[in-house]
Amino acid sequence: MPATVSSPSPAVRCADASPAEPGPASAITGSDDLAALAAELGIETDDLAQVCPADARELSKVLFARLRAADEGTAEYSYVRGTLIELNMALVKFAAGRFGHRAEPTEDIVQVGTIGLIRAIDRFDPSYQVEFSTFALPTITGEIKRFFRDTGWMVHVPRRLQELRLTLAKTTDALEQSLDRAPTSAELAEHLDLTEAEVNEGLTASRAQTARSLDAPAGPDDPAETSPSLADRLAVDEPAFDTLLDLQTLKPLIADLPERDRRILSLRFGAELTQAEIGRELGLSQMHISRLLNRTLTDLRTALLAEH
Known part of the structure; x- marks a missing residue:
């Protein structure tokens, strides 16, 4: 069983008093019912997004019990499920923060992570005897990683090569530790029981995840002021291009x-x-x-x- 993962605490204080034992289970169909339940636990729910993690865990435990007792499709089920999503959005923001270095907008990452949170809520059972945060974080993080794997490539790369790239990255790190140097393609192929051509194909695929601007200096360490850009080095003047363009424009006119x-x-x-x-x-x-x-x-x- 995985260890409990603690999520970041918002800048709010948890209730100082020990929470009271919740009363008998009853339907929760609106904000008044939720407020009454939170009051029983000694939790303020003016803004669910600002409920501190400790209070969110206590309230979530009761809400999950109510969710599993409610019939799917009822107003109570929908309200409790929506409340659990809002109450645990801090988990999504925590997971999304791990990918802050990526170029994708944070709003997109949070949106994808929310899908993972919803799936975790739908699958979680209080009888698992594990904190919901521990159960949900791998699902949320996995959903975000899947998003990057499927959409974070500058060109389309088959799933087989995307997975091979990940395997090569992990194996390269491991061999660098044991060899005290970067492994060769032949060493990677032998370690993974692959052909050297397959290894080279995976290494080539890894370069498709990012792209350099054509206006960037040709060399990674070259100063932009003195080094010609990739476009300068790759571009070739085509003297007949303008003529060809004019001919294409003239076609309908001549017709x-x-x-x-x-x-x-x-x-x-x-x-x-x-x-x-x-x-x-x-x-x-x-x-x-x-x-x-x-x-x-x-x-x-x-x-x-x-x-x-």
Whole structure:
């Protein structure tokens, strides 16, 4: 059986007097009933979030007995269950505080931890003879860790590789202690009965959990003022990119042209015929082809500038 885990105490004082023995079990369906029960125990319940841990434990014990005696789906069951959630939110905040170094907003971590708290409340039985905090904290923490494992990756990584990453991290720590140095991939593979390729795959997967900004210095210890960024080192100028972008923009504009104008453009810039050759092909004078071509190009240029 796990040892009792003490949760942090809010900055409030517990009731000085020893709590009275609670009276006979009765239905709890509202705040007045809860206040009466708390009064029997010598506990103030003006704000459940500020009830100190010792009082929260005493009140929770009685509430769990009432919860298990109530029929699921009744007003009493819903109220007692909601009260237990609110009364034990300090456990969620305590567990979430362990992950304060993560980039995810604290509100999201608390929300996920609350799901773990609800599951713990639904599964807890007073006959377990263990403090609810001891029972609930592993469930709350596990829910938060599952959240990070499933959503805390910059790219999608299969669950198999996520679990392999954790195994490799633990094994690396253990081997570093015994070898007094970082283990090699071959040593990790031998210790875990894996192939070296599988170990390297797991190590590669671990790099997908975080990502560096392209504006960061190329070297981890390089000063930002003097070191080129990753974007500077990786980026390559593509002189044809602007041309390709213009062609893509021109596509629908050319498609809207009359058939004869599209034909002239195709012969001039596709077949690379001269204006005189295009005139002979279409039975028009070279001067007429020149006027048609200039008008078409002017219209396209105007439409292209309007697109930009």
